[in-house]
Amino acid sequence: MLMRGVGMKKISLGEFIINNRHRINLSSRQLALLCNITPPYLNDIEKNKRTPSFEVLNSLAHNLQLQEEEIYKMFDLAASGRNGKVSYDISEYIMENANLRKCIRKAIKCRDNSIWDKLLEKKSGGIK
Numbered sequence: 001m002l003m004r005g006v007g008m009k010k011i012s013l014g015e016f017i018i019n020n021r022h023r024i025n026l027s028s029r030q031l032a033l034l035c036n037i038t039p040p041y042l043n044d045i046e047k048n049k050r051t052p053s054f055e056v057l058n059s060l061a062h063n064l065q066l067q068e069e070e071i072y073k074m075f076d077l078a079a080s081g082r083n084g085k086v087s088y089d090i091s092e093y094i095m096e097n098a099n100l101r102k103c104i105r106k107a108i109k110c111r112d113n114s115i116w117d118k119l120l121e122k123k124s125g126g127i128k
Helices: 013-023 028-034 039-046 054-063 068-080 088-096 098-110 114-124
Strands: none
Touching (some): 013 028, 013 039, 013 068, 028 039, 028 054, 054 068, 054 088, 068 088, 088 098, 098 114
């Protein structure tokens, strides 16, 4: 998947935000004000010194005018900066759904990822 303004190389959350901020011609100060955060806080996020909260990520996604897949990418990049923790948007949903937690644990125990491929094919009409 290619993101707008981003090649195939692996990038950090900070680079992702900077690239998308430049894409829409916003300064870091302008983006910080739009997101209701301080410019130094955004600077720390862009330098990968701090990981933003769920609320800040949502505000960044909105103000950077990200498409759905780009939002998912940003959440995953933020999670990777949290030492392998699950992305905020996913963890909240998992914790609200006991059956989903059971399914995930069963899949982990069986080490069979094909169940997820089958589920995606069935639910999306074969489109992944």
